[in-house]
Amino acid sequence: EAQVTQNPRYLITVTGKKLTVTCSQNMNHEYMSWYRQDPGLGLRQIYYSMNVEVTDKGDVPEGYKVSRKEKRNFPLILESPSPNQTSLYFCASSRPGQGNNEQFFGPGTRLTVL
Amino acid sequence: TQLLEQSPQFLSIQEGENLTVYCNSSSVFSSLQWYRQEPGEGPVLLVTVVTGGEVKKLKRLTFQFGDARKDSSLHITAAQPGDTGLYLCAGLLLIQGAQKLVFGQGTRLTINP
Numbered sequence: 001e002a003q004v005t006q007n008p009r010y011l012i013t014v015t016g017k018k019l020t021v022t023c024s025q026n027m028n029h030e031y032m033s034w035y036r037q038d039p040g041l042g043l044r045q046i047y048y049s050m051n052v053e054v055t056d057k058g059d060v061p062e063g064y065k066v067s068r069k070e071k072r073n074f075p076l077i078l079e080s081p082s083p084n085q086t087s088l089y090f091c092a093s094s095r096p097g098q099g100n101n102e103q104f105f106g107p108g109t110r111l112t113v114l
Numbered sequence: 115t116q117l118l119e120q121s122p123q124f125l126s127i128q129e130g131e132n133l134t135v136y137c138n139s140s141s142v143f144s145s146l147q148w149y150r151q152e153p154g155e156g157p158v159l160l161v162t163v164v165t166g167g168e169v170k171k172l173k174r175l176t177f178q179f180g181d182a183r184k185d186s187s188l189h190i191t192a193a194q195p196g197d198t199g200l201y202l203c204a205g206l207l208l209i210q211g212a213q214k215l216v217f218g219q220g221t222r223l224t225i226n227p
Contacts, residue, residue: 040123040219041219041220042120042217042220043157045215068132092156101145102159102162103147103149105158
């Protein structure tokens with residue numbers, strides 16, 4: 001089954017404790033991205049990757065890091081989480097230029113930073 | 115400021131009524147997508163409109179892309195409780211050769227039996 005998986009689905013942590021949210025897709029998509037979803041703000045892009053070893057900042061990259069060592073994986077790293085990073089996070093993948101550039105989203109990770 | 119303004123942000127209506135959701139921008143988009151999101155899940159693509167003035171229908175849902183490709187609407191006829199969910203519009207921009215998808219704030223739709 002074609003899918004994007006994220007782990008963990010739920011995470012409660014404390015300020016300053018480094019964490020990683022993993023993302024994996026099995027569709028051989030070149031393009032992957034991370035979004036955060038906050039009430040009234042919709043989905044905002046954090047980082048994206050056009051292909052392996054190619055990453056770039058989205059609209060709200062501060063406080064986040066990513067890496068793309070393999071095509072299928074795109075982890076999101078919070079080196080020192082702060083309460084304003086409490087949010088619902090989505091990983092997405094797509095194949096730009098093919099058809100309608102449909103984004104395939106993971107199920108989301110709800111993060112709470114105390 | 116939001117590049118793609120979606121309205122209304124909340125809508126609660128009775129089963130059988132009609133409704134329209136709007137997405138507006140001052141930017142011209144290459145295409146515009148509509149997604150639906152259920153609680154505990156990620157958004158799922160409903161439709162993509164590409165040509166100015168294009169109309170696409172998905173059962174009781176009608177999607178329209180504005181002539182100038184700056185706005186779009188989603189019209190639901192005879193809404194059903196199963197239509198309840200969060201609807202998101204997303205416009206595709208071409209910026210310096212790269213594609214960028216920008217999302218509206220979303221419309222949380224509740225259809226009451």
